[in-house]
Amino acid sequence: MTEEEWTIPDVAVAVDLAVLTVRAEQLQILLVERGIEPFRGALALPGGFLASAREDIDGAAVRELAEETGLAAEDLHLEQLRTYGTPDRDPRRRVITVCYLAVVPNLPVPRAGGDADVARWVPVAEALDGPLAFDHSRIISDAVERARGKLEYTTLATAFCPAEFTVTELRRVYEIVWGEQLEPRNFHRKVTGADGFLVPTGEKTLRQGGRPAELYRRGPASLLHPALLRSRASSLEVTA
Amino acid sequence: MTEEEWTIPDVAVAVDLAVLTVRAEQLQILLVERGIEPFRGALALPGGFLASAREDIDGAAVRELAEETGLAAEDLHLEQLRTYGTPDRDPRRRVITVCYLAVVPNLPVPRAGGDADVARWVPVAEALDGPLAFDHSRIISDAVERARGKLEYTTLATAFCPAEFTVTELRRVYEIVWGEQLEPRNFHRKVTGADGFLVPTGEKTLRQGGRPAELYRRGPASLLHPALLRSRASSLEVTA
């Protein structure tokens, strides 16, 4: 911060959201079909420019999320992912975008909000297959990678679940996001043993066949001790 | 990205650097004394605004790092940390800053570069004690927390070491950054056993007493399997 103020170039700042959920036994992401150029008609992450020069960037993320999904900041996980600022990422002008990772449960899907764009859930595998607007393919990869990693050492998985959920539902989240099978017995022991992860409600599910399952709520812990490790990590991080 | 272009507020974009190293048996950070208002005379992270509307943000980080330390992008670790954009963080005007974490070895200290500000190393504990410019206290906390966490599951520790180093030097990095003692025998076994972490050079140190130590170079791996875990994690992450 040594330059004088009149030498500072102005830049447009956007906020984009990678909203993940588990639906229909698949990891899915919320995408919108762009109504304007560039990339008109292509799928893109929901997002937008700062509403005013005084809007907080975290606040802008919360606002966009509410506009696209109708969800408030409670009952969902929202964290900053990364900022993308390659000079040519938007052909119109210089734009840098601060991206956020959001994780929401499946059930509440009143996403057809007041926005003109039509938002819809797309399986991540399918989204990464087809072409996307801007560098959003890269952003989705980073978001999924972050979510996969955080399942190991945080309680992020509960953000994919409704307020009350069973151990088996939680295990399905891990299996679907990681793409690998887990031992039901060992998983059950680990998550019920991890301090502050799950709080039993005492209630049971109404089932159509089979033994009713215990219902749990998320506990106060946000970090897992010990961690819930995958058999093998597949990430490779490119830095700078 | 649904708004029209003429509604987009312009924002000044800065890049700040949290450059960490281990010096004199302490974790230290590179700080500059501010020469202008606001916070004139206070210590701050090195950084500055984008040099032009077309400069890449990662490129700006590399440029600033070279200006402040004389170090090139090779032989150091540089990764994006987080973007800070609270509306009031700079009293002059709206500024958001994209922050980077850099890790450099101790020896090369030709930091008195061409910049007018005087950069110097400050122990992290001391830096977090005194008042710092802007929200840089928070940024330093985040940077240190990130570095501590990454030592566990990546080969980041080698970035604190010179090109050739001994196992004991590497262990000192872990002990100083984590602030806890490690068992020399078990540490030695783990790091020499981790595939791609260390490459033996065949050379030995010249010592003034005691058995000469084997010298190693960093290996090609960037992720550790299995991880090198601390006894207890102390982080608590605040999200959004």
Added chain:
DNA sequence: GCAAAAGTGTTCGCGCTACACCCATGT
């Protein structure tokens, strides 16, 4: 009673911990 799904007990083996010991060099 049978099917379906949830929850439990127990062994096996790997990996980490802890600690004692040996090796190579300078003085």
Added chain:
DNA sequence: ACATGGGTGTAGCGCGAACACTTTTGC
């Protein structure tokens, strides 16, 4: 020879993997 620091061997134990078994419901 001895001090100094680097490297090594090994027993014990705790945790996770694997697998078979019991419990509780609907039909």
